[in-house]
Amino acid sequence: MRIVTLATQKGGTGKSTLAVGLAVAAMQDGERVAIVETDRQGTISKWAARRDHPEPAVEHIADRFVIERTLSVLSRRAFTLVVIDTPGSDSEIVTEAIRLADLCLIPARPSPTDIEATHPTLKAIRRFDKAFAFVLNQAPVRGQRPTRIAETLHELGVLALPYLALRNDHMDALAAGLGVSELAAKGKAAAEIRALWGWCRQRLTEGAPAAAAPQSRASGGDAGAHPALDDNPLHTMMVQSLRLATLPFAPWLRPGPDRDDERQAAPPRKTGTER
Ligand SMILES: Nc1ncnc2c1ncn2[C@@H]1O[C@H](COP(=O)(O)OP(=O)(O)OP(=O)(O)O)[C@@H](O)[C@H]1O
Numbered sequence: 001m002r003i004v005t006l007a008t009q010k011g012g013t014g015k016s017t018l019a020v021g022l023a024v025a026a027m028q029d030g031e032r033v034a035i036v037e038t039d040r041q042g043t044i045s046k047w048a049a050r051r052d053h054p055e056p057a058v059e060h061i062a063d064r065f066v067i068e069r070t071l072s073v074l075s076r077r078a079f080t081l082v083v084i085d086t087p088g089s090d091s092e093i094v095t096e097a098i099r100l101a102d103l104c105l106i107p108a109r110p111s112p113t114d115i116e117a118t119h120p121t122l123k124a125i126r127r128f129d130k131a132f133a134f135v136l137n138q139a140p141v142r143g144q145r146p147t148r149i150a151e152t153l154h155e156l157g158v159l160a161l162p163y164l165a166l167r168n169d170h171m172d173a174l175a176a177g178l179g180v181s182e183l184a185a186k187g188k189a190a191a192e193i194r195a196l197w198g199w200c201r202q203r204l205t206e207g208a209p210a211a212a213a214p215q216s217r218a219s220g221g222d223a224g225a226h227p228a229l230d231d232n233p234l235h236t237m238m239v240q241s242l243r244l245a246t247l248p249f250a251p252w253l254r255p256g257p258d259r260d261d262e263r264q265a266a267p268p269r270k271t272g273t274e275r
């Protein structure tokens with residue numbers, strides 16, 4: 001049984017919406033899915049109450065000490081995938097949901113404040129050395145901004161694909177007790193969520209590739225590859241912000257007996273802010 005946790009302390013980024021959308025898409029793909037809801041707000045329980053179909057199963061948990069036991073029970077009941085929805089807070093229940101995850105997804109709208117707000121989540125992810133990726137959500141259908149942010153995150157190796165546009169189907173599906181791929185199976189929102197589930201399935205099966213060390217013009221890195229981005233303050237802020245998340249995952253920073261060999265194989269690029 002594999003566990004995907006959706007977490008970020010920023011409210012309204014789409015944790016619950018994506019939990020439901022991914023759970024239903026995975027169910028349609030043949031997985032036996034349960035959603036574990038750890039948010040007292042109860043968005044998913046209310047969604048389930050509006051739903052006719054008994055799957056995915058929904059378990060509401062208010063106590064962090066119960067999560068692990070619940071996952072054991074779900075595993076014994078032959079569920080193959082659990083999606084954990086968490087509250088928009090930096091709390092012990094979120095930390096526990098991250099600790100137990102095989103893959104953490106961090107939904108963020110393409111805005112600096114959403115990216116900045118992910119720091120506590122990234123700290124917990126780093127502490128437990130978890131595979132993770134940002135999911136850009138509610139991106140405007142038109143405009144360059146999501147593309148640019150996506151390009152930066154992708155360059156750092158921390159972006160789940162595809163990113164999701166702002167589409168009414170997501171809101172309508174939540175209201176109808178459906179997954180977005182049930183509401184309008186041939187719609188664009190459904191296609192995006194199915195593709196995102198495909199990305200997650202692949203990542204859960206094959207594991208995460210090594211993340212690239214973030215680079216900027218100041219670092220002397222590969223800045224010339226994206227000249228339009230390098231002069232963008234948002235891009236600079238994101239690169240600095242994401243150092244927190246990506247540096248510990250760089251192979252040459254991992255502790256271990258082969259560390260010196262790895263350093264020789266891939267020397268770090270020094271920057272002004274590195275210690
Ligand atoms: N891609 C999208 N397109 C359109 N609406 C969306 C999309 N993603 C989320 N929403 C809407 O945005 C609102 C907030 O989403 P959601 O409740 O999933 O966020 P959340 O991160 O779970 O928030 P909280 O931290 O409060 O639990 C909801 O009304 C939801 O329907």
Ligand SMILES: [Mg+2]
Binds near residue numbers: 039
């Ligand atoms: Mg929620």
